[in-house]
Amino acid sequence: MWHNVQAAPADVILGLTEAFRADANPHKVNLGVGVYKDEVGLTPILQAVKEAEKILVAAEVSKNYLPIPGEVSFAVPVRELIFGAGHPALHEKRVVTAHTPGGTGALRVGAELLRKFLPKATVWISNPTWSNHKGIFAAFPQKEYPYYDPAHMGIDFPAMLETLNQVPAGDIVLLHACCHNPSGFDLQPQQWDELVAVAAARKWLPFVDFAYQGFAQGLADDRYAVAKLAETGLDMLVASSYSKNFGLYNERCGALSLVAPSEHEATVAMSHLKTVIRVLYSNPPAHGGLIVATILANQGLRALWEEEVAGMRRRIVEMRHLLVEGLKERGVSGDFSFITRQNGMFSYTGLSDRVVDWLRGEKHIYMVAGGRINLAGLTTKNIAYVCDSIRQALAG
Numbered sequence: 001m002w003h004n005v006q007a008a009p010a011d012v013i014l015g016l017t018e019a020f021r022a023d024a025n026p027h028k029v030n031l032g033v034g035v036y037k038d039e040v041g042l043t044p045i046l047q048a049v050k051e052a053e054k055i056l057v058a059a060e061v062s063k064n065y066l067p068i069p070g071e072v073s074f075a076v077p078v079r080e081l082i083f084g085a086g087h088p089a090l091h092e093k094r095v096v097t098a099h100t101p102g103g104t105g106a107l108r109v110g111a112e113l114l115r116k117f118l119p120k121a122t123v124w125i126s127n128p129t130w131s132n133h134k135g136i137f138a139a140f141p142q143k144e145y146p147y148y149d150p151a152h153m154g155i156d157f158p159a160m161l162e163t164l165n166q167v168p169a170g171d172i173v174l175l176h177a178c179c180h181n182p183s184g185f186d187l188q189p190q191q192w193d194e195l196v197a198v199a200a201a202r203k204w205l206p207f208v209d210f211a212y213q214g215f216a217q218g219l220a221d222d223r224y225a226v227a228k229l230a231e232t233g234l235d236m237l238v239a240s241s242y243s244k245n246f247g248l249y250n251e252r253c254g255a256l257s258l259v260a261p262s263e264h265e266a267t268v269a270m271s272h273l274k275t276v277i278r279v280l281y282s283n284p285p286a287h288g289g290l291i292v293a294t295i296l297a298n299q300g301l302r303a304l305w306e307e308e309v310a311g312m313r314r315r316i317v318e319m320r321h322l323l324v325e326g327l328k329e330r331g332v333s334g335d336f337s338f339i340t341r342q343n344g345m346f347s348y349t350g351l352s353d354r355v356v357d358w359l360r361g362e363k364h365i366y367m368v369a370g371g372r373i374n375l376a377g378l379t380t381k382n383i384a385y386v387c388d389s390i391r392q393a394l395a396g
């Protein structure tokens with residue numbers, strides 16, 4: 001069967017990680033990965049997670065299957081985290097939530113559900129977007145809406161809005177709630193307000209990817225777009241991930257929330273979501289969902305977790321400032337201050353592919369082509385080396 005088949009291309013970012021691992025140079029720096037790293041370069045297990053696991057191991061009596069939409073104690077606190085505990089859509093019971101295998105699982109299940117009910121829809125994705133989005137929505141025709149503007153190092157909001165104003169009713173618009181991957185640039189609240197008004201007027205269906213709650217401004221501030229969109233009464237989907245903000249990468253824990261105009265429609269939507277999940281993976285892995293539910297329900301653990309999320313966010317913001325200051329101190333030409341206006345782990349640095357290749361070949365600093373870096377790969381120990389190397393690359 002495979003004899004005449006060409007091998008599929010390797011995943012670009014995972015390929016970069018393999019090359020980094022194989023590099024024996026002691027100064028090597030990996031700015032390509034998509035995971036949080038602490039000051040010593042580790043992707044840590046959060047203390048709140050360790051504590052929750054102790055509780056869970058002591059209490060666990062069975063490895064029986066979960067229900068199709070996942071852990072029962074998960075949906076309510078997770079919904080409150082996503083939309084805000086007092087959100088009217090929750091009181092009106094217009095939101096249903098399934099616990100899924102990661103944010104990817106949530107997006108994929110959502111795509112499958114939409115394929116059944118909106119088979120003729122086009123999916124609109126930001127230019128650029130997370131590379132996996134295109135594959136996840138492969139069953140749909142896709143179009144791009146303008147987003148990142150390299151000439152001005154920011155979002156071309158007028159162009160974005162103009163395009164979204166022409167999206168037909170019933171098409172699907174994929175939005176990043178915060179910490180846009182890969183650019184790092186997010187809309188301001190008043191821009192979200194304008195976009196929400198366009199969604200409500202045009203009646204396209206927002207599908208919000210919410211993978212980084214807590215990594216931009218804070219757990220509450222980061223839900224601005226999701227909460228506003230859910231107020232409109234539109235049908236809407238939200239795929240959230242607990243890989244980053246709970247550090248549960250390999251436990252595969254996320255959620256798909258369906259927002260509907262009424263309680264009745266939300267109930268019907270959930271019944272169909274269950275049929276989709278049943279044939280895809282039957283029911284999700286339990287451990288990650290139990291950890292999230294345990295932390296969110298326990299006052300002490302929740303406070304500890306919120307402080308740990310704030311700590312990750314503060315470290316990334318500090319690295320952004322140190323990078324900008326380090327480049328300025330070294331007289332590197334160009335204004336890099338836009339890096340401090342971006343959110344989350346990622347930054348489009350504006351470094352050309354020639355510079356990216358040089359930094360990798362000569363300095364063992366690994367970045368994704370296009371100049372996206374993960375700020376969490378920087379530490380107070382390697383930042384001077386990275387700034388010196390960028391200065392040399394741009395001078396040469």
Ligand SMILES: Cc1ncc(COP(=O)(O)O)c(C=O)c1O
Nearest residue numbers: 034102103104130181211241243
């Ligand atoms: C924008 C975006 N969406 C979704 C995901 C998926 O997250 P998960 O690892 O939970 O599947 C990621 C992970 O990198 C992401 O960057």
